[in-house]
Amino acid sequence: MSGVGTVKLKINGVEVTAYEGETILDAAKRAGIRIPTLCYLEGLSSYGSCRLCIVEIKGSPRLFPACTTPVSNGMEVITDSERLRKYRKMTIELLLSEKPHVCAVCVANGNCELQDLAREFGVDHLRVEREWTRQKIDLTHDFLVIDNNRCILCTRCVRVCDEIEGVHVLDIKARGKDSQIIIDMDDDWGSSKSCTSCRKCARVCPVGAIYVRDKPISETKDKNIAQFIISRRRR
């Protein structure tokens, strides 16, 4: 980052020096301040969809996602407040209610980022009714499985496939509540000619939506893969 200017800002009252153009999330991370994230993954482009990393910026009534908002000089950021906690909890509640997330029958039980966040934010019951979706479960690939009924549409898989593996097998079809991850042009995974079976989608999936069959999930998940490959390529 040589040649890049720096800015000074305050995060939770602490003065932080950050690189110009860097996001609030990166600046906070370096300062040792944790902001909860879900769709964000180091090494991939930021998507800004899960709204967990929202922060308050003094002087604006709006909330900003830390993963996409660049720092600026004199900015005063609040990463934790009662309002933010309430909204983050609501996000997790809504995600848990959108699909039939039943941890007991989920491959990711115990290795699930959504589950961890639910525990962190004290989500012990749902105040909204749950949807019992019956979306496609694709078992046609030799070892990769996608169960859309567990998908939270964070698009980590789409981005890792497009940006790191470079094949763009995965994408979204339809919109709104009907959005769904598809393989190629909504084909069966087993018949996909573009998929390289690299498993990166399964490695970055934060829940149990994409996984490797008959393998313990703790071994097939690797959140750091995108960041690792990116840093190796930069060498």
Place this chain on the structure above:
Amino acid sequence: MKPEDILKIAEKEIERQKSYRFRINVCCSSGCLPFGALQVLKAFEDAIKEFGLQGECKVSRTGCVGTCSVGPVVLIEPGSYLYQNVTPENAREIVKNHIVSGRPVKELLYANEAFFRKQLRLVLRNAGKIDPLRIEDYIAAGGYSALIKCLTKMTPKEVIDEVIASGLRGRGGAGFPTGQKWNFVAREKNTPKYVVANLDEGDPGVFANRTLAEADPHAIIEGMTIAAYAVGAEKGYIYVRAEYPLAVQTLKEALKQAKSMNLIGNNILETQFSFDIELRLGAGAFVAGEETGILASIEGRRAMPRPRPPYPATSGLWGKPTLIQNVETLANVPLIILNGGSWFAKIGTPKCTGTKCFSLTGKVNNPGLIEVPMGITLREVVFEIGGGVPSGRRFKAVLVGGPSGGCLPESLLDLPIDYESLTKAGAIMGSGGIVVIDDESCMVDTAWFFTDFCVDESCGKCVPCRVGLLKMRNILEGIMGGEGRLEDLDILTELGEYVRDTSLCGLGQTAPNPVLTTLRYFKDEYIAHIVDKRCPAGKCFKTQKSVVEVL
């Protein structure tokens, strides 16, 4: 072509128009066409021939004058006689009596003068008066003289200063100061720059932009070209809904004409300035009208909004500085250039200058398209221009701002229409939809209807809009079906505020407005549904009742 040539065309056209004693303008916009406007047009042409009046009468197809509920309408000049519900049969009668004998047919005239009295038609200055398919008509009405003035007498900075002085704010709904936005784009070093005109009017019951494009496409093109000159853009896109075939066709023709006269394209009017405009058809999603959604769609991707910053002024189309304006904003620009920013700033209120077009619909006597100065009260719009609710019914609420607007009760009718007052009351200026609701309508049902629309139109990217709205709709359905609990109202409010505050784009941020405002102003109706299992308007529970009746 040189600027002088355009002025010559204007002179010649004015001469030609003077040679006609009468001008018969038949509205052929989307409102009047289904009622047989084209047959009426033909009937007038035939009648003129029959009476041998070709030399003194000019029959033209024009855009909309706003009285869409009584179409087809015909405007006869001089005297601005407006005929309503004209049929091919009475076209001949009108020609015979009005033109030949000089006696207007009173019983066919539009009698509601109140509809026009409080209106101020600036953006719609030419609507219903010129033939949108003839560029000469627009030029004769003073068109393109603002562009000539800019190109020959003003620097880009002077143009921007004039727009800043006018106080013009974006008419797409958010009301961002237009001149300031132009400044942001103008100071960017990155090139090429783009101008995008937003004509993706997707709200149910809103048709102001469509009418403008159908009636006066050159006003949009001229405003856009001036904007491009001011910010230094070389390419423009008009993003128009594919569901507006007549607007698409009219704009296509207008662009062709403007190009043939060198009003757009390379070295416009033999100056150094080049700017070309291309038409892009919408892909049929409401969210494609969102600022960043429109960019994605023009680039050929899914119309999915992305977080801002970076704002389009810095990084828009293909990462280049892009100016995005609603077509109504752009149509104001030629007037500001010709009459000066200070002239414009005197119209409306100090903070909200100029006029705003509204599509006035619902339970109102005179529905149609209106243009009023900012600061006019809702009461004037609903009861004077709109003529109030039909007799026998009682006014209940007015929804301002389209599907993500707010339902305001009678006690707020004296609210002046401007961005700040509406936002404070829980509504928005939005796309300029005003729906009048009478006592036959249930407010829970109304809130459900618009929430359901937004559930369908949510792109699905961010959690609050995708899931939050869905839950809100489901809770409303429960209440309407008699399964509501009082706790539902708390969770509805909490969800509404959550979706409003945390959504990624304007769609989600405003979508809870109908629910939040009905909860604020009509909570008793919710409670009646939940506690008494009764719908005050007699609209809900119908399905349950019929089941009981069958048993």
